[in-house]
Amino acid sequence: NGIARTFGGRTWAFQHASLTRSPLDNALVLASALQPIAGQPLTLLSQSRGGMVVELLALAAELTESDVREWRGRSVLRSPTDDEVEKLQHLRVQARALNIHRVVRVAAPITGTSLLAENLDAWLNVGLNGLGFLLSAATAAPWVKPVYGVFKDFALGAVGARFDRESLPGLEAMIPGSPLSLLLGAGKRGRGELVAIAGDARRPGFWGRIKHVIPRAFFRGANDLVVDTAAMGVGERLGDKQIVWHRQSRKG
Numbered sequence: 001n002g003i004a005r006t007f008g009g010r011t012w013a014f015q016h017a018s019l020t021r022s023p024l025d026n027a028l029v030l031a032s033a034l035q036p037i038a039g040q041p042l043t044l045l046s047q048s049r050g051g052m053v054v055e056l057l058a059l060a061a062e063l064t065e066s067d068v069r070e071w072r073g074r075s076v077l078r079s080p081t082d083d084e085v086e087k088l089q090h091l092r093v094q095a096r097a098l099n100i101h102r103v104v105r106v107a108a109p110i111t112g113t114s115l116l117a118e119n120l121d122a123w124l125n126v127g128l129n130g131l132g133f134l135l136s137a138a139t140a141a142p143w144v145k146p147v148y149g150v151f152k153d154f155a156l157g158a159v160g161a162r163f164d165r166e167s168l169p170g171l172e173a174m175i176p177g178s179p180l181s182l183l184l185g186a187g188k189r190g191r192g193e194l195v196a197i198a199g200d201a202r203r204p205g206f207w208g209r210i211k212h213v214i215p216r217a218f219f220r221g222a223n224d225l226v227v228d229t230a231a232m233g234v235g236e237r238l239g240d241k242q243i244v245w246h247r248q249s250r251k252g
Contacts, residue, residue, distance in 0.1 A: 003045070016053070022169035022236070023052040023180055024087050031094035033058055036190060041101035044192075051108020056101050058190035060088065061095035067188055068092075076177030078165075084179060096131065100192035107199055107224055111185035111231045114160035116220045132164075198232035199224045 005010060014033070016026040030053060034042065068088060072080050080088075132145075132152065165172045173180045174191040200222040201215065213226055222229035 007043070014050075014053075016050075017170065018049055019168050019170040022084075022173045023049065023056055024091065025169070026053045027056040027060070028087060028091050030054075031060075031091060035055075035094065036096055038097040039099055039101050042192075043104065044100065045104045045106075047106045047107065049109060050103030050192060051110065051232075052173065052180065052184060054105060054127045055101050055108065055110060055184050055190065056091065057095050057178070058100050058192050058194075059090040059100070061098060061100060061186060061188055061191040063088075063092055067186075069188070071152075071183050073183050074179070076182060077175060078179065080179040081165075089116065090185075095191070098191075098213070100190075101188070102193045102195065102237060104195045104197070106197045107227050107232050108196070109231050110181070110226045111228075112174050112181040113227045114223070115226060115229060116171060116175045116177065119227070139149070151199050196232060198229050200229050201225045 013028055013031075014026075016029065018026075044057065068085065071088075072085055074080075108217045133184045172178055175181070202222065215223055219228050
């Protein structure tokens with residue numbers, strides 16, 4: 001494919017835990033793995049949450065002590081913990097050794113995603129209640145109601161756990177206002193050229209707008225059904241940067 005031709009097969013894939021580890025943990029592992037080729041020019045290509053990981057890596061390479069102190073003093077959902085600050089300091093050391101030439105991120109939730117915001121609980125509860133009503137109307141099987149009840153409790157419990165930094169730090173990091181979203185969204189300059197690709201799932205035409213009414217109401221704006229379009233294009237570093245906007249075609 002095009003990537004293999006461009007880089008002559010000199011490509012690595014980074015497999016990482018995205019729920020039970022925070023993007024900061026992921027970035028530390030990636031930085032350590034890249035140390036043997038630290039002098040080589042690196043192009044970091046990412047999609048969705050992976051964009052937070054590579055952006056942290058590029059940003060840490062240029063952060064100052066003053067930037068870290070400023071981040072430590074910011075708080076919306078909560079303040080950064082001592083452990084998170086220590087990890088960021090370690091990442092700064094490792095990232096400075098890397099020759100990051102370019103960062104390409106596709107649909108990255110740099111400032112978080114409304115999919116995990118506080119209104120998710122209400123929307124999910126309404127949706128599950130509607131699903132329960134439809135199931136009850138469609139079948140009289142006695143097992144439907146208790147099985148559905150267990151599923152509903154599990155779904156609501158899992159969603160509620162997204163605020164638990166100890167259980168699901170990877171999800172908590174993507175909540176708007178989390179410490180990492182504030183760090184990445186501060187507009188600090190990181191290392192390397194940046195290309196940010198942002199998208200909008202809404203299709204053109206009357207019916208395209210109609211089908212996207214609910215997603216736009218939930219996200220309160222343009223989105224790709226997972227990440228707010230605005231979150232993909234903000235937080236980009238100062239200096240060389242390029243924002244590429246993509247909207248579905250009528251046939252897409």
